[in-house]
Amino acid sequence: MENLGKWKKPILILSDAVLINLAYILAIYFRYNYTNFKFYATDYKDIALIVTVIYIACFFIFKLYESLWSYASIDEFMLVIGACLVSNLATIAFIRIIGHSFAYGVSIIACAFSIIFIVGIRMSFRIYGRFESIVNCNASKITKARVMIIGAGAAAAMVIKEMKSSSQSKYMPVAVIDDEAYKKGKNIMGVKVLGSRRDIPAIASEKSIETILIAIPTIDEVDKKQILEICKKTNCKIEIIPGMYEIINGKVSLNQIRKVEIEDLLGRSPVQLDMAGIASYIHDKTILVTGGGGSIGSELCRQILKFEPKQLIIFDIYENNAYDLQMELKYKYPKLDLKVLIGSVRDKARLKSVFEKYSPNIVFHAAAHKHVPLMEESPMEAIKNNVFGTYNVAECAHKFNVERFVMISTDKAVNPTNVMGATKRMCEMIIQSMDKISETHFVAVRFGNVLGSNGSVIPLFKKQIERGGPITLTNKYITRFFMTIPEAAQLVLQSGAYAQGGEIFVLDMGQPVKIYDLAWDLIKLSGFVPNKDIKIEITGLRPGEKLYEELMMSEEGLANTKHEKIFVGRPTFSDLGEMKENMKELAVVIESDDVGLLIKKIEEIVPTYKRNMDESAITKIQE
Secondary structure, eight states: OHHHHHHHHHHHHHHHHHHHHHHHHHHHHHHHHHHHHHHHHHHHHTTHHHHHHHHHHHHHHTTTTSSOGGGOOHHHHHHHHHHHHHHHHHHHHHHHHHTOOOOHHHHHHHHHHHHHHHHHHHHHHHHHHHHHHHHHHHHSOOOOEEEEEEOOSHHHHHHHHHHHHOTTOOEEEEEEEOSOGGGTTOEETTEEEEEOGGGHHHHHHHTTOOEEEEOOTTOOHHHHHHHHHHHTTSSOEEEEOOOGGGSGGGOOOGGGOEEOOHHHHHTOOOOOOOHHHHHHHHTTOEEEEETTTSHHHHHHHHHHGGGOOSEEEEEESOHHHHHHHHHHHHHHOTTOOEEEEEOOTTOHHHHHHHHHHHOOSEEEEOOOOOOHHHHHHOHHHHIIIIIIHHHHHHHHHHHTTOSEEEEEEEGGGSSOOSHHHHHHHHHHHHHHHHHTTOSSEEEEEEEOEEETOTTOHHHHHHHHHHTTOOEEESOTTOEEOEEEHHHHHHHHHHHHHTOOSSOEEEEOOOSOEEHHHHHHHHHHHTTOOBTTTBOEEEOOOOTTOOSSOOSOOGGGOOEEOSSTTEEEEOOOOOOHHHHHHHHHHHHHHHHHTOHHHHHHHHHHHOTTOOOOOOHHHHHHHHO
16 A cells, blocks of 8 residues: 555546547547547647646646545635647747647637546545445444434535544434425435424434434534424433634534533523723733633633733642643743742732732732632631732732732622532622722622532532432532623623723523433433433532522622623722721631631621531421
């Protein structure tokens, strides 16, 4: 095979030479009939070598010998036609220049024959490749999944073509679905369009479909969600090709196919940002992100870099995450002025040295302990890291004249039932009171759960499914707000552009989602039957866990901003002196290591803090 590959180009050149001359001989025959054939053929013999050289030279110019003809597309065939036309024009010009009597009409007919022959010989490579793939496929042990493809467009044609031509493909296209009525009954690369989205469950059952592939790169989020809701009625695995913005040069391949994720089911439309407004406070500025190696912090860093800051400082206690992000950003942005610093927000001296040395203009404070059950077990650590850590960073921001300080908060800070939520409410109180005495604009951005973030429920459920179940759920009626990591980071940046000082920005989280439904959907998307293949077990609410979350306290009110997904609440706390006194008392309690006393002190500082309800109260709510 290796020797054959080495001789492939010379053999192709030789065959082209033969076919070109055959084209001219046939052209003479058809033009002058058999009686005059010998005379005109002899006349052609005088220029045959030059004509052959002209054609072969043009074929080289058009790079016909550099294509992999086993995978040739319409582009390669158009090149053949172009090369033959140019060659023919050059031949006619040559004949005219030397004053030869050879008829132009013969050259035109010969050009048509040349195109047919040259395309034909190259088509044979495609036919051989297809035949070879079919033979290899039949000989291989690969079990192919029966696939229904949604969308009868160009993307569907590409993936069907690759599914059929690749011997290693794990897919066998069986049916195509499209909502355009005129396409029904038509064939896409030999696969029939059988119906619209309404027919998906019936066709999936009738054709024994195992995998449904959504092949519409331009689909919007709402339409995608509607189609997925229908697909969930089947027992098929559901996969999708990426959006067109993710596809390089508009080419779709089987390697780009991915599983449908929960994010697809949420149907959240892309965030529209005021790019100029964000750039006005980030471009050419020194930006510090505490907790920059975490889920939200790292995505904030990625989004910030789109606005070309002067310098980006990542500050994190966990070196592994910080290192991974450093490698990623250095690769993507080789000219970036990036500083990755290891340290804790609890360490006032370390923070002071960072602010002194780098003089950040903007601070995004994402460093925090956030796992509710863990913080219930270690409430002292939650206070040290979240409350005292936030105060340390905020105090440095004030002393070193930072322009804006944006803190990441949570919906768990509203009427908190757990220590983590209560500490976040205290953080909000710190930045609101600090704003009253500082030139720095201190604001907080409050949102719910972020899909895929460290410690979130989705990765846990996926691991449980991989182990064969069961999925463990604390309560069948528990609900949460969800958004994606990029969406959260983008809206945090947008909120920073609106900062005037003291606000708590609240992000539009959409409708709350039942975690039970989320678990059910994940099992279905994984190709299993809920409570049959994978069980869902209810374990009871954990300490500090709420049945549902809220985004605003009643006294805060809610006002619109310029952005449809961002709202703002009124400041509700402004006494820094009182907050400092509370923190002194907290420090004393922490020294005593008395958890009971600590909880009482938290209740004093955060009047809305109530330990989570008992099961009887939960039952009452459900009823």
